[in-house]
Amino acid sequence: MKIIKASRKHISSIARIISVLDTEHYRFSDTKRIAALVSKGWYFIALKGNQPIGAMCLEPIEGSYQIDTIASRQKGTGRRLIQFAIQKCKKEKMPKLWCWSLTRYHAKGFYVAMGFEERFLLKKQWFGENCYLFGMVITPNSK
Ligand SMILES: CC(C)(COP(=O)(O)OP(=O)(O)OC[C@H]1O[C@@H](n2cnc3c(N)ncnc32)[C@H](O)[C@@H]1OP(=O)(O)O)[C@@H](O)C(=O)NCCC(=O)NCCS
Numbered sequence: 001m002k003i004i005k006a007s008r009k010h011i012s013s014i015a016r017i018i019s020v021l022d023t024e025h026y027r028f029s030d031t032k033r034i035a036a037l038v039s040k041g042w043y044f045i046a047l048k049g050n051q052p053i054g055a056m057c058l059e060p061i062e063g064s065y066q067i068d069t070i071a072s073r074q075k076g077t078g079r080r081l082i083q084f085a086i087q088k089c090k091k092e093k094m095p096k097l098w099c100w101s102l103t104r105y106h107a108k109g110f111y112v113a114m115g116f117e118e119r120f121l122l123k124k125q126w127f128g129e130n131c132y133l134f135g136m137v138i139t140p141n142s143k
Pocket of ligand 1 (some may be wrong): 077107111
């Protein structure tokens with residue numbers, strides 16, 4: 001498996017992979033939204049051979065990286081994407097990796113397994129929906 005910066009040709013694959021995150025309030029898989037993020041160089045895609053099996057958007061915000069979206073279609077890909085994000089933070093001297101995660105995704109166990117040590121539940125935070133905030137301070141020892 002390899003992880004590369006996504007280009008325009010990956011937009012429809014990203015939309016398919018990320019569509020699991022769509023809610024009745026927001027379409028993360030909207031191709032215009034994805035195209036804008038790809039053109040900024042913020043989308044990354046995991047490939048097995050030529051086949052896209054995961055996607056992640058890393059948005060730089062005020063000296064940190066926010067995981068805007070992450071989704072995997074094959075076990076082990078989520079871990080690889082997070083490891084990629086940690087290495088990118090280290091390379092660019094970003095001290096923080098964090099994300100929002102709606103409780104409906106049931107992804108807390110994933111973020112715990114990945115070593116996110118800050119975990120806050122915000123009630124009715126996003127369109128009236130409960131949402132976690134997960135955070136990890138990046139150190140030279142982060143893996
Ligand atoms: C969450 C998601 C990205 C994880 O990707 P994945 O490729 O299945 O994750 P991995 O196989 O690399 O798992 C890494 C570890 O997390 C654990 N894990 C993965 N998903 C989990 C979950 N939903 N709950 C609890 N633990 C989970 C795995 O068991 C594994 O732990 P281990 O190494 O100790 O066995 C994937 O399930 C997904 O795309 N879900 C739908 C979209 C989503 O919820 N995205 C996050 C929302 S912000």
